[in-house]
Each structure stands twice: as C-alpha cells, then as structure tokens.
Amino acid sequence: MxxxxxxxxxxxxxxxxxxxxxxxxxxxxxxxxxxxxxxxxxxxxxxxxxxxxxxxxxxxxxxxxxxxxxxxxxxxxxxxxxxxxxxxxxxxxxxxxxxxxxxxxxxxxxxxxxxxxxxRTRNIDVGQLNNRYFIAGISIGFGADLIKGAKREAKSKFGILAYFFSLFTAMQKLKLTIYHLKVDGVSHEVSGITCIVANAGNLGFTKVSLDKHIDICDGLLDIVIVRKADLKLLKLIAITLIKRRRPDNFELVKHLQGKEISISSNHKQIIQCDGEILENLPLHIKIVPGAIRVLIPGKYNKIIAQTSLEPNCQDKGIFFDSLNIS
Ligand SMILES: [Mg+2]
Structure with missing residues (x-):
C-alpha cells in the first residue's frame, strides 16, 4: 500500500x-x-x-x-x-x-x-532513444508526417481533428520504404509506408488503440509496420475507429515485439518521437522496464488477451499478463 x-x-x-x-x-x-x-x-x-x-x-x-x-x-x-x-x-x-x-x-x-x-500506482515502461526517454512511441515515415502536419495552433483549436486535416498532406508524401530492423538480435526486412515503435498503444482518441497487444507494463516495445496504403487500409482504419480496436490483418500490418531495436531504411525518412521531430535513421531503441511509477485510478484493470502476434512471426514467447492491480 x-x-x-x-x-x-x-x-x-x-x-x-x-x-x-x-x-x-x-x-x-x-x-x-x-x-x-x-x-x-x-x-x-x-x-x-x-x-x-x-x-x-x-x-x-x-x-x-x-x-x-x-x-x-x-x-x-x-x-x-x-x-x-x-x-x-x-x-x-x-x-x-x-x-x-x-x-x-x-x-x-x-x-x-x-x-x-x-x-494506486503502476510502474510503467519507458523507451530509450540515445539519451532521451519516450513514453508513447516513435513513428517513421507516414506516421511521423501525420504528427508533424498537425500544427500546435490547429491542435489547440480543433483538438484531435487537427490530425485529420494533416492526413491529407501526409497522404501526398506517401513513399514505400524498405525498413531494415534488428529486433533482439534477429534481422527483419519489411517494406511499408510507416514503421511505428510503440510503448503505449493509445492513439489519442479515448480508448482507440493501435493494437490490442500493446501493453505499457510488459517490458516490451511493439513494432508495427503498415505495409501499404490502399482501400483495404482505409477500411482497416474505419473498423479500428468504429470498434475502437484494430482487428488483426497480417497482409496489411507486420507486428513484432522486442526489448532492443535498431532501424534503418533505404530512403531518408522523417521521424517523430513523442511528438517531437528528430534526427535521421538509423535509430537504436531500447526499453527501460517499469522506469516510472504513475498514480492511476483504482478501477484501472486492463486485461490483455493472450494471443500470438502473427502465425509466422518471431514469437518471443510473451505471456500477456493481465495487469491486475496489486
Ligand atoms: Mg509494451
């Protein structure tokens, strides 16, 4: 207590x-x-x-x-x-x-x-990129353009809607990029329009999560690569917003988890880390488990489903513990 x-x-x-x-x-x-x-x-x-x-x-x-x-x-x-x-x-x-x-x-x-x-308090993980810590996450490419385009004035005037205005501009800069990843020593090469390294899954809309597997207390970072932008992606986004949770779609989204991640790409990419626009790739990122103790509501009792990420993915044998309040 x-x-x-x-x-x-x-x-x-x-x-x-x-x-x-x-x-x-x-x-x-x-x-x-x-x-x-x-x-x-x-x-x-x-x-x-x-x-x-x-x-x-x-x-x-x-x-x-x-x-x-x-x-x-x-x-x-x-x-x-x-x-x-x-x-x-x-x-x-x-x-x-x-x-x-x-x-x-x-x-x-x-x-x-x-x-x-x-x-009630909860120890949450933070991510570390060089000598800075982040809580929400890092996005590269399209995801970063989206955040960069939502200007401060627009955000204070229109709130979350500012991101919808920014979507239009970001869509015009879309570029398929090959991401070279090293996740806990294992190499992956994935092409996509954006690569996201998430510590928190929430997208800013109440209860809408980038992915149901993302857990801010599990000692792991989640890597989500959106492979392409087409009508299927728009449908996926629409379903995510309506259901307030993204359904699995392995054709559109590659999902990995790990503690130490390096990322480079074949194109120069814009990067944002917790809303701030950053230096170039390559990035070396790691997780600091339970780094910060945060006061939370007593009723907070998020249960995470125990499921695998993707049939053929490097399964780290992660057990998605329920976050029972001790
Ligand atoms: Mg996590």
Missing part, C-alpha cells in the same frame, strides 16, 4: 488546455485534501525536464504535471532514476498517456486520484 500524499510539486505548462483557469481548481482541491503544493511554470521546450530535476531534489511525495504528452514526456525524462511517483493532470489535445492508464481528462477528477484511498 502506498503512503498518503502530503507534499507535491506541480510542473505546469501554461500553454496547455483550452482557455480555462486551472489554478483555482487545483488550489481548492489541495486545500480540501490538506496537501502542501508548489508549482513551476514552463516557458519553452526543455523547461519541464530541468524543473523536474530541480524539484526532485526536495523531499516530495510526488511530482505532478499539468500539460499535454510533450510536457509529460519531459517530466518523465527528469524523473527516470528517481523513486518519485508521477501524477498526470491531462491538459493536452490528445493525452495519450492519460488515456492509456485510464486517467480522467477532467482536472477535478484527475486531482481526486491524489487522495483516493487506497492510492
């Missing part, structure tokens, strides 16, 4: 959220719950990492972050290696990590997790 939270530091991205004042909501909650809190405000990229590192030197029961996935990722980068639990107060347009863990988007409800009795 977790000890009660009495003293926290909140990293706030003031650019997040939709023109509502968050401080009165936070203050009212903290006062009622008897929690001592301090806050730091970010002004530019990188601030949240630095502020988290500074705050973590103090005696704290937890560090909270109010912001979107970008700010959450920065705070995670500042927290890895410490034992301090993370509280996520979602303030972005997609909030992938919050969705993945069942954390409510409503600020009052998210704050309420801090005083729930008993407290």
């Amino acid at each position: 977790e000890k009660k939270i009495r003293n926290i530091h909140i990293i706030i991205n003031p650019g997040s959220g939709k023109e509502k004042s968050i401080l009165p909501v936070i203050n009212t909650f903290m006062q009622a719950a008897g929690i001592r809190w301090e806050a730091s405000i970010t002004h530019k990229a990188g601030d949240a990492i630095r502020l988290t590192r500074t705050a973590s030197r103090n005696k704290l029961d937890a560090i909270a972050v109010y912001g979107g996935d970008g700010t959450v990722t920065e705070v995670v980068n500042g927290l890895v290696g410490t034992e301090i639990p993370l509280i996520i107060l979602p303030g972005g347009s997609a909030n992938v990590i919050a969705n993945e863990l069942g954390i409510p988007w409503n600020l009052k409800e998210a704050c309420a997790l801090i005083s729930q009795n008993p407290l």
